[in-house]
Amino acid sequence: MARLNVVVGITGGIAAYKAVSVVRALVLAGHDVHVVATENALRFVGRPTLEAISRNPVHSELYEGVAEVRHVAIGQAADLIVVAPATANTIAKLATGMADDLLGNSILASTAPLVVAPAMHTEMWQNPATVANIATLRARGVTVVGPAVGQLTGKDSGPGRMSEPDDIVAAALAVVGPRDLEGRRILVTAGGTREPLDPVRFIGNRSSGRQGIAIALAAAERGAVVTLIAANLEVDAPASISVQRVGSTLELADAVAAAAPDADVVIMAAAVADYRPETVAQSKIKKETQGDSLDLHLVKNPDILRGLADTRAPGQVIIGFAAETEQNDAKLLELGRAKVARKGADYLVVNRVGWTEGFATERNTVLMLSRAGDIVAEAAGTKQSVADSILDLLSNPA
Numbered sequence: 001m002a003r004l005n006v007v008v009g010i011t012g013g014i015a016a017y018k019a020v021s022v023v024r025a026l027v028l029a030g031h032d033v034h035v036v037a038t039e040n041a042l043r044f045v046g047r048p049t050l051e052a053i054s055r056n057p058v059h060s061e062l063y064e065g066v067a068e069v070r071h072v073a074i075g076q077a078a079d080l081i082v083v084a085p086a087t088a089n090t091i092a093k094l095a096t097g098m099a100d101d102l103l104g105n106s107i108l109a110s111t112a113p114l115v116v117a118p119a120m121h122t123e124m125w126q127n128p129a130t131v132a133n134i135a136t137l138r139a140r141g142v143t144v145v146g147p148a149v150g151q152l153t154g155k156d157s158g159p160g161r162m163s164e165p166d167d168i169v170a171a172a173l174a175v176v177g178p179r180d181l182e183g184r185r186i187l188v189t190a191g192g193t194r195e196p197l198d199p200v201r202f203i204g205n206r207s208s209g210r211q212g213i214a215i216a217l218a219a220a221e222r223g224a225v226v227t228l229i230a231a232n233l234e235v236d237a238p239a240s241i242s243v244q245r246v247g248s249t250l251e252l253a254d255a256v257a258a259a260a261p262d263a264d265v266v267i268m269a270a271a272v273a274d275y276r277p278e279t280v281a282q283s284k285i286k287k288e289t290q291g292d293s294l295d296l297h298l299v300k301n302p303d304i305l306r307g308l309a310d311t312r313a314p315g316q317v318i319i320g321f322a323a324e325t326e327q328n329d330a331k332l333l334e335l336g337r338a339k340v341a342r343k344g345a346d347y348l349v350v351n352r353v354g355w356t357e358g359f360a361t362e363r364n365t366v367l368m369l370s371r372a373g374d375i376v377a378e379a380a381g382t383k384q385s386v387a388d389s390i391l392d393l394l395s396n397p398a
């Protein structure tokens with residue numbers, strides 16, 4: 001997605017502290033973020049925090065920057081405005097078109113899409129005044145994200161909690177992003193499988209699930225209908241995407257087999273164990289009975305990707321991943337070419353992994369190979385931007 005000028009309006013609710021993560025996610029996604037905070041918002045979260053995270057000055061005063069006509073300039077320059085959190089008071093003001101502060105002026109002076117993420121106590125959210133105001137905003141084309149149901153600031157819980165920052169950002173970018181995957185049914189696997197040894201132990205890998213989640217989110221933003229099958233994620237899965245949790249390779253294989261026939265595209269980003277213990281002990285393996293050594297006998301797991309490629313319906317696109325520790329570029333390419341031929345995938349995304357690379361990091365560097373073994377694209381950057389480059393393979397097939 002092109003770099004956007006995004007105005008993040010922050011209003012005076014305790015969820016303002018979570019707005020910092022909204023700003024951060026937008027910056028990491030490559031956008032130019034300008035925070036307009038109400039005076040009350042700055043009681044909850046400090047200006048230096050927002051300036052450091054947004055990498056831009058934070059504006060809140062209506063009578064500052066008058067010479068540059070700031071009260072309209074900010075809104076006019078915006079490609080997208082996200083208000084998070086949006087208090088009941090701000091929602092009421094927006095519904096009536098009031099502009100008694102810089103944020104209200106910026107919004108009125110803008111033709112950019114407006115996304116609001118309400119946050120308030122349940123009683124306020126359900127108050128007929130708020131209900132009517134939200135209906136007014138929706139009728140005007142404003143996108144309302146959430147609120148979620150959950151623990152509120154006090155001891156109470158219910159609808160009113162601000163949606164999670166990643167979900168707000170996904171919904172906001174979906175409003176302005178390309179919809180080039182509209183309606184395509186995309187199945188994504190993410191995370192790393194764990195092969196049980198006994199009820200408390202497993203053999204696993206260091207995949208965090210970040211790249212797969214980024215692909216799932218980016219695909220949803222671009223209009224796809226996404227199913228995520230997640231194995232042992234280290235990070236939260238986005239609430240906006242339907243997630244099926246699995247643990248072991250055999251569970252992943254079953255879940256993929258059930259979901260793949262309904263998918264136009266399968267993206268196998270999960271790190272799948274090649275072997276599993278032949279037998280799983282039904283109680284904890286004890287060193288007292290094992291003595292000084294313990295032999296594990298492993299058997300090969302089914303190759304899910306290969307099986308998918310062998311049995312796919314005509315037209316289904318299959319993208320596999322190859323995580324390799326090979327340091328030499330030419331040899332890495334050779335490994336990738338051999339793998340894409342062996343697996344029968346349409347594309348293979350090749351990346352380097354190691355003690356400090358690939359897994360569990362925020363960034364990634366990948367090569368994308370076609371079935372014929374040609375390098376069709378390369379990408380380096382945040383896992384979000386790499387996700388978009390991978391999905392470009394679907395809208396502009398090589």
Ligand code: C5P
Nearest residue numbers: 268270272301302303304305320321322
């Ligand atoms: O052979 P390798 O494990 O390097 O292949 C990686 C690709 O194959 C990934 O897309 C992974 O999800 C998939 N895979 C699989 N089933 C396995 C092993 C890997 O689907 N048993």
